[in-house]
Amino acid sequence: MTASPPSGAPSVTAGARSVTLRSGVYADSVRLMQVSRTVAALPGVTGVIVAMATPLNLELATNMGLAPEEAASPEQLLIGVAAEDDEALAAAVAAVETALAERERSTGSAEAIPQRTIGGGLAERTTDGPALAIVSVPGQYAVAEAADAIAAGRSVLVFSDGVPVEHEVALKRAAHDAGVLVMGPDCGTAIVSGVALGFANVVRPGPVGLVAASGTGAQQVSCLLDMAGVGVSHVLGVGGRDLSEAVGGLATLDALAALDADPATERVMVVSKPPAPSVAATVEAAAATLSVPVRSAVLSAETPDLTAAVEGLLRDMGLDVPVWPSRPGAAEAAAPGAVLKGLYSGGTLADETMLIAAPALGEIRSNTPLSPHLHLALDPSAQDQFAPGHVVIDFGDDALTVGRAHPMIDPTLRLEAIAAVAASDEPAVLLLDVVLGYGADPDPAGALVPALSAARDAAEHPLPVVIALVGTEGDPQGWSKQADALAAAGAAVFASNSAATRYALDLLGAAR
Amino acid sequence: MTLGGLLDGPPAIVAAGVDVFSDALRAQGADVHDVEWRPPHFGDPADLAVLALDRRRAAANRTAVERLLAAGSVLVDVRPAREVLDIGDRMLLHSGPPLLWENASGPMRGALIGACLFEGWASSVEDAEKILASGEVTLDPCHHHRTVGPMAGVTSPSMWMWCLEDPVSGGKAYCNLNEGLGKVLRMGAFNDEVQERLRWMRDVLGPVLSKAVRGSIDAGNDPIDVKGILAQMLQMGDEGHNRNRAGSLMALRELSPSIVAVDAPSSDIAAVLKFAGGNEHFFLNLGMPTAKLALDAARDVPGSTMLTVMSRNGTEFGIQTAGTGDRWFTGPAQTPVGLFLGDYGPEDANPDIGDSAIMETYGVGGFAMAAAPAIVRFVGGTVPDALATTERMYQLTLAENPAMAIPIMGFRGSPTGIDVLKVARTGWLPQINTGMAGRVAGTGQVGAGLVQPPQECFEQALAALAEAARTA
Numbered sequence: 001m002t003a004s005p006p007s008g009a010p011s012v013t014a015g016a017r018s019v020t021l022r023s024g025v026y027a028d029s030v031r032l033m034q035v036s037r038t039v040a041a042l043p044g045v046t047g048v049i050v051a052m053a054t055p056l057n058l059e060l061a062t063n064m065g066l067a068p069e070e071a072a073s074p075e076q077l078l079i080g081v082a083a084e085d086d087e088a089l090a091a092a093v094a095a096v097e098t099a100l101a102e103r104e105r106s107t108g109s110a111e112a113i114p115q116r117t118i119g120g121g122l123a124e125r126t127t128d129g130p131a132l133a134i135v136s137v138p139g140q141y142a143v144a145e146a147a148d149a150i151a152a153g154r155s156v157l158v159f160s161d162g163v164p165v166e167h168e169v170a171l172k173r174a175a176h177d178a179g180v181l182v183m184g185p186d187c188g189t190a191i192v193s194g195v196a197l198g199f200a201n202v203v204r205p206g207p208v209g210l211v212a213a214s215g216t217g218a219q220q221v222s223c224l225l226d227m228a229g230v231g232v233s234h235v236l237g238v239g240g241r242d243l244s245e246a247v248g249g250l251a252t253l254d255a256l257a258a259l260d261a262d263p264a265t266e267r268v269m270v271v272s273k274p275p276a277p278s279v280a281a282t283v284e285a286a287a288a289t290l291s292v293p294v295r296s297a298v299l300s301a302e303t304p305d306l307t308a309a310v311e312g313l314l315r316d317m318g319l320d321v322p323v324w325p326s327r328p329g330a331a332e333a334a335a336p337g338a339v340l341k342g343l344y345s346g347g348t349l350a351d352e353t354m355l356i357a358a359p360a361l362g363e364i365r366s367n368t369p370l371s372p373h374l375h376l377a378l379d380p381s382a383q384d385q386f387a388p389g390h391v392v393i394d395f396g397d398d399a400l401t402v403g404r405a406h407p408m409i410d411p412t413l414r415l416e417a418i419a420a421v422a423a424s425d426e427p428a429v430l431l432l433d434v435v436l437g438y439g440a441d442p443d444p445a446g447a448l449v450p451a452l453s454a455a456r457d458a459a460e461h462p463l464p465v466v467i468a469l470v471g472t473e474g475d476p477q478g479w480s481k482q483a484d485a486l487a488a489a490g491a492a493v494f495a496s497n498s499a500a501t502r503y504a505l506d507l508l509g510a511a512r
Numbered sequence: 513m514t515l516g517g518l519l520d521g522p523p524a525i526v527a528a529g530v531d532v533f534s535d536a537l538r539a540q541g542a543d544v545h546d547v548e549w550r551p552p553h554f555g556d557p558a559d560l561a562v563l564a565l566d567r568r569r570a571a572a573n574r575t576a577v578e579r580l581l582a583a584g585s586v587l588v589d590v591r592p593a594r595e596v597l598d599i600g601d602r603m604l605l606h607s608g609p610p611l612l613w614e615n616a617s618g619p620m621r622g623a624l625i626g627a628c629l630f631e632g633w634a635s636s637v638e639d640a641e642k643i644l645a646s647g648e649v650t651l652d653p654c655h656h657h658r659t660v661g662p663m664a665g666v667t668s669p670s671m672w673m674w675c676l677e678d679p680v681s682g683g684k685a686y687c688n689l690n691e692g693l694g695k696v697l698r699m700g701a702f703n704d705e706v707q708e709r710l711r712w713m714r715d716v717l718g719p720v721l722s723k724a725v726r727g728s729i730d731a732g733n734d735p736i737d738v739k740g741i742l743a744q745m746l747q748m749g750d751e752g753h754n755r756n757r758a759g760s761l762m763a764l765r766e767l768s769p770s771i772v773a774v775d776a777p778s779s780d781i782a783a784v785l786k787f788a789g790g791n792e793h794f795f796l797n798l799g800m801p802t803a804k805l806a807l808d809a810a811r812d813v814p815g816s817t818m819l820t821v822m823s824r825n826g827t828e829f830g831i832q833t834a835g836t837g838d839r840w841f842t843g844p845a846q847t848p849v850g851l852f853l854g855d856y857g858p859e860d861a862n863p864d865i866g867d868s869a870i871m872e873t874y875g876v877g878g879f880a881m882a883a884a885p886a887i888v889r890f891v892g893g894t895v896p897d898a899l900a901t902t903e904r905m906y907q908l909t910l911a912e913n914p915a916m917a918i919p920i921m922g923f924r925g926s927p928t929g930i931d932v933l934k935v936a937r938t939g940w941l942p943q944i945n946t947g948m949a950g951r952v953a954g955t956g957q958v959g960a961g962l963v964q965p966p967q968e969c970f971e972q973a974l975a976a977l978a979e980a981a982r983t984a
Contacts, residue, residue, distance in 0.1 A: 030889045033851040033959075049854055056694045060854035113903040114548040116938045120907050121526040121547040129524065130517045136529030137549055140557035144564035144937060145528045145549070151570055155518045160529065170565045181515050193522045195542050198533055234519055254515075262519045438536040 016089040017082040019068050025077045035099040044088025053078040119148035143167040150174050158184030165246045172250035187237035189215035201437035202474035206231020209265035211255040213243050213272035216346025224310045226472045228322050233264040243275030249283050260290040271297040273351050304355030307496040325495040327487035334511040335427030335461035342392035342431040343414050345407035349433045350394040353501045360505050364390040386420040408440045415451045422455035429464050431504045436471025445485035452489045466504045468497035553939035554971045559978035566981040568815030576810040576818045576834040577911045577929045583678045583809040585802035586735040590722035594669035597657045605654040607665030607867040608825025609840040613644045617826035619700025622953025623664030626702025630710045631668050659686045660800040660867035663698035672718025678805040685801035692791040700953040720784045724770035736766045738802050743915050751884035752799050753877030754945040759795035764788050803874035810834050819930040822873045826865035831969045836976050843968030848948050850961015860958045862951040869944050875913050875928030878943040879905045883918045887945050908934045932973045
């Protein structure tokens with residue numbers, strides 16, 4: 001151990017230094033640089049070099065005023081430390097020893113880095129067998145994830161909305177070429193081989209396959225089939241825009257072909273809101289070529305009734321039409337001059353209601369009206385007022401779900417609307433849908449019952465409440481449990497939305 | 513239409529985005545894997561969509577990757593640059609994208625000055641600076657001449673070049689001879705010591721290596737399989753960019769017998785062996801043109817989004833892709849983060865410099881960090897960090913190179929073929945290991961560390977690829 005002043009090293013001023021050479025020690029250059037760095041950070045240390053005494057390192061040491069006095073060979077470890085005073089020097093030299101003696105803790109295997117794309121996620125799978133991609137990313141980015149799935153030969157459910165229609169068309173064409181299906185965009189309901197995806201119900205397995213451009217429409221039909229003891233093979237969503245002119249039914253056609261080829265499917269039902277006329281014709285023509293019978297539950301002014309379509313299907317199968325479950329509730333009359341106030345979470349159910357009610361009631365205004373001139377601009381913040389006359393509102397419409405969850409999850413806006421109806425002067429019949437199943441509120445009746453009771457108490461006129469309760473006994477919420485709770489609060493409850501609508505029309509008709 | 517077996521049984525689920533469904537699916541006992549999706553780090557959504565939907569892309573990338581993986585590399589000769597490169601009379605090649613003298617950083621200037629002195633175009637530093645500033649000496653990227661160069665990469669007509677060939681495509685690539693460590697031209701030093709060494713390399717090293725290489729081939733031996741050495745060194749703790757020790761020794765082993773057989777004074781033979789044997793980065797100048805051969809084979813594949821070049825000139829970082837030809841996409845070179853030699857610190861480091869990022873472009877170097885865990889300790893990381901880095905790079909790349917197997921990853925092939933679209937979608941940038949030059953010309957190497965390209969390069973490349981897809 002030497003501590004001596006440097007020879008001709010102008011970079012160093014006062015202080016203490018220590019320069020040693022050690023033999024029989026070897027450490028990797030990186031390790032040594034780490035040691036140097038650690039010690040250089042100690043208080044009072046003005047210079048440190050811990051390195052094998054190669055010519056290069058000796059030159060560096062000389063520049064730092066830490067060259068050894070005796071000859072050094074590259075097999076030796078050079079330890080040079082300069083510090084402000086002896087105390088700091090001693091601490092630094094000790095730190096060098098400690099750092100050199102440290103062993104890195106033995107390490108386990110690589111931390112798994114989670115995949116960040118659908119492509120990566122699919123590629124990582126080690127097992128074969130059916131696989132499905134689900135894409136819920138913001139709409140403008142959904143195309144890359146969905147394209148990954150199609151490129152990997154997998155079908156994809158696109159829950160995202162706001163997907164440009166050009167992306168949808170390109171994806172569906174690519175999917176067709178690859179022999180897979182794009183369920184969506186804006187598809188929130190599917191049942192594939194018994195797995196419920198999104199807002200879907202627990203439905204018994206059976207021989208009927210559904211192709212659905214509508215979520216709640218699919219839910220209504222599949223629940224009625226379950227209640228009839230028939231059940232479904234698969235519910236394939238195709239996205240709300242598939243039957244538009246721009247998309248031309250691309251996914252619907254492929255879904256029909258797939259169900260045709262599926263051994264578990266003996267008959268098919270197509271469920272949709274009103275489609276573009278040309279596309280409806282295309283689908284009908286394709287359906288006619290299949291080996292399985294296809295029945296339409298495509299809503300129109302002429303065929304406004306999903307339940308009737310299910311009943312037709314049951315008759316096709318040679319089955320009796322069951323009495324659809326219901327509860328009478330308080331069974332009260334409406335006040336004279338009462339109007340219809342429909343508050344819906346399911347867009348297709350709202351449409352069905354308007355299509356059934358329009359011939360009887362005339363003009364029904366809505367945020368999703370049957371005709372543009374009936375459009376109702378909504379102000380969700382105007383809580384005390386409710387639009388006058390016959391009104392049906394779809395609370396699941398995009399405009400009302402900005403910054404909040406879907407009404408099947410978050411009932412806030414509907415509950416406020418119920419209060420507003422009660423607070424207004426107009427006599428009314430309140431008609432609501434309540435949709436059960438996966439993804440929905442675990443206890444819709446729990447929030448509704450107090451709101452309904454309060455509304456009926458507060459209303460100036462009698463306020464009959466009619467509820468279309470779409471669900472099954474097998475759902476997490478349980479159909480009967482929910483129905484009983486709602487009926488106890490005075491509501492008339494129906495498993496069929498068209499039955500609920502007709503009951504509401506009866507009340508209104510009797511009140512004219 | 514059977515939808516790929518979708519309806520045959522309960523499907524396994526891979527999900528991206530808000531996991532609204534995943535909990536309900538797990539409650540049903542479904543097999544669900546949520547990927548960690550996040551919005552793309554850059555790129556116009558319309559551009560990303562165009563590329564995602566480009567029907568050419570999958571096949572084009574497959575073609576580019578196959579050509580890259582198939583390429584070989586053998587050492588066929590050692591010749592002066594003026595004989596084998598299309599290098600003008602008063603031209604100097606340099607690393608990275610095109611560069612103007614007035615924008616050159618310290619080490620690049622030092623190397624250019626040093627090369628002018630070496631070639632005898634100037635007899636003083638001031639004169640050298642004059643002819644460089646006036647344009648009397650023209651500058652061009654090495655990459656424009658099938659050449660690569662480490663650090664400043666300055667290549668002049670009298671320098672001897674490793675001449676490599678890809679037996680599969682017949683392509684050629686070149687790189688000058690590595691000077692060793694310390695004060696060297698490629699780090700921007702240009703003093704007498706540097707000049708003397710350069711002259712010795714021109715008068716002794718180059719000719720001896722040339723006779724050795726040609727002598728062996730002329731005697732009927734197969735040329736040295738340089739790709740084979742690169743593959744082996746990954747299994748010996750090297751990664752091919754910042755750590756080349758095993759590779760350098762293997763190259764020395766291959767060359768020694770033919771060096772000894774050269775008809776030259778034994779003192780020269782001894783000096784050549786000592787020089788090569790004492791330089792742990794001797795192999796770097798063979799590894800880099802090996803990577804260059806493979807990436808050149810993958811050039812000009814319309815619709816491909818794979819990188820063919822990553823390179824820096826000390827001022828800018830530049831990339832090229834297989835789908836955009838010879839276009840450079842550039843951004844400011846970043847300063848590496850790492851450990852320093854001796855007294856040096858972060859303020860002494862020059863921005864990123866060198867064609868050696870071609871190694872990462874090929875899938876080794878920083879991409880094979882798991883093969884050389886020591887490298888990650890440059891930034892105080894641990895061995896798992898090295899493994900994690902390589903794992904991340906798999907998500908940026910199109911393929912795994914079975915020829916470049918990484919033992920600790922179960923001999924999995926290194927992540928190869930950087931995809932611009934994957935860089936945008938994952939938010940990760942390629943990871944490079946590199947030496948650091950001192951920012952003041954003449955300093956030499958000040959440390960080593962980790963660095964990434966600037967995002968701008970990839971933003972520009974993405975936009976250009978989307979434009980090309982639209983007009984395809």
